Amino acid sequence: MSDTLFGPDNLPYGLFSTPDRPGHRRLGVRFGDDVLDVGAAAAAFGSAHAEVLRAPSLNPLLAAGRSVWRAVRAEIRAWLTEDAHRGTAAGHLLPLSGVRLHLPFEVADYVDFYASEHHATNVGRIFRPDSDALTPNWKHMPIGYHGRAGTVVVSGTPVVRPRGQRKPPNETAPVFGPTRRLDIEAEVGFVVGTPSEQGSPVGLEGFRDHVFGVTLLNDWSARDIQAWEYVPLGPFLGKSFATSVSPWITPLDALDAARVAPPARDFPLLPYLDDGAAGGEPGGFDLRITVRLNGHVIAEPPFSTMYWTAAQQLAHMTVNGASLRTGDLYASGTVSGPERAQRGCLLELTWGGRDPLELPDGERTFLKDGDEVTLSAWAPGPDGSRIGLGEVTGRVAPSV
Known part of the structure; x- marks a missing residue:
């Protein structure tokens, strides 16, 4: 399977159901264009981890925990690649096209960062052209900021155009109605x-012990609602109406070949953030x-x-003693x-x-009703292979 983004070096996890049992959600692992029913396979192979793999x-x-994550990943890889196991595993492979995918985990808390210097600089120049682009603390x-966990939705869920207060520049008072500046944000979730x-607190060295995997994420944003509300406390209703995630969670271990050094830092970092050791x-x-x-490519952002880094973000959001919960995103x-x-x-x-x-279907400044946005990604894998991250798609529905 060297030509697939979802071969044995990837093995992302998801949650699926089938048309004959729509209420029965099962853990699956994507393998090429198929989904392995992991719980059924674990039972067939007598896995010691069958109980957690049969959960909905x-x-x-x-x-x-990490020791189980690694053991399960090794088991699944063996089931799918070793001659002695392939026949049994094949009986639990289902065509991806024939299953329905669901939000793969129960989201506990949701935090969104602002970690790209290029993005932060551009936004600063747009909104504060006569001031420093970056704030002194950046x-x-x-x-x-803390977001709303309850509106994290799986790829394919329609995104209803939000309504709220906005204050056009030529108006003296705010007006209420559907956002006119609906935007997307291409992000990576952990x-x-x-x-x-x-x-x-969880230090930098605790990243691999606490973070299971990676997912593509679209942080939908109503820019006009956001602009009116965000002073002095930051994003609120302009962000909380929907956050779309991929149905596939790629384990951190699948991305070992994609690890790179971050950009050079311009200032010495405090010890809890200093990853230069x-x-x-x-x-x-x-x-x-x-x-x-x-369907038209409009950007190719490099992570x-x-x-x-994700490890620094984890260290920072727990340095005050805030706890992590299973399912935090x-x-x-x-x-x-x-x-x-x-x-x-x-x-x-x-x-x-x-x-x-300028697009084949007309000009765009911000999103129109009916527009569909899709994020996809890949990373270098072992021996020149590629590791795919599951796509995340959302279509804009009219305001209600």
Whole structure:
């Protein structure tokens, strides 16, 4: 299966059901264009981990910890690749086209960061053209906010255009109605497995012990609602109406070949964020993202340019003693690179609506009803292979 993005070096986890049993959700692992019914396979092979693999959610496996994650991954790889097991495993493979995919885990808390220097600089220049693009704290700590876990939805879920207060520049008072500046943000999400105790920070070295895997994420944004509400406390209703994630969670171990050093830092970091010590593994990931609007490529943001790493984000959001819970999700913030074609949101791509995108189906500054956005990505794998991250798609539905 050397020509697939979902071969034995990947093995992402999801949750699925079949038409004959729509209410029975099962854990699956994607293998090429098939899905392995992991719980049924675990029972057939007599796996010691059959109980967590037969759960109707990924959460029990997430909570089991890194030693179990690695053991289960090794088992599944053996079932799918070793001659002695292939016949049995084949009986539990289902065509991907014949199953329905669901949100793979129960989201506990959701945090969104702002980790791309290119994105933060562009946004600063758009909104504060006469001031410094970056705020004074930006290069000293990862900036983030707490989002709404209950509106994290799986790929394919329609995104209803939100309504709210907005204040057009030519108006003296706010008006109420559907957002006119609906945007996307191409991001990467990290899924927490092992919890931590309240009052006990998780250091940089704890990243692999607590984070299970990676998912593509679209942080939908109503820019006009956001602009009116975010002073002084930050994003709220302009962000909380929907966050779309891929139905597939790629284990961290599948991305070992994609680890890269982050960009050089401009200021000394405080000890809990300082990842420059000798012997530590590279903190960045070489993920190549593609953003499509109605099937047309509009951007290719490189995740390797992110200033703050996922390990630093985890350390920062627990340094005050905040605890981790199984199923916590935290996102990178918009991924953008130095080139125009590498900007991960329409706000940047159109420079606040000033420079519309010219597409085969017409101009776009922000999203129209019926528009469909798809994020896809791949990363370098072992021996020249590629590791695919599951796509995340959402179509804009009219306001209700």
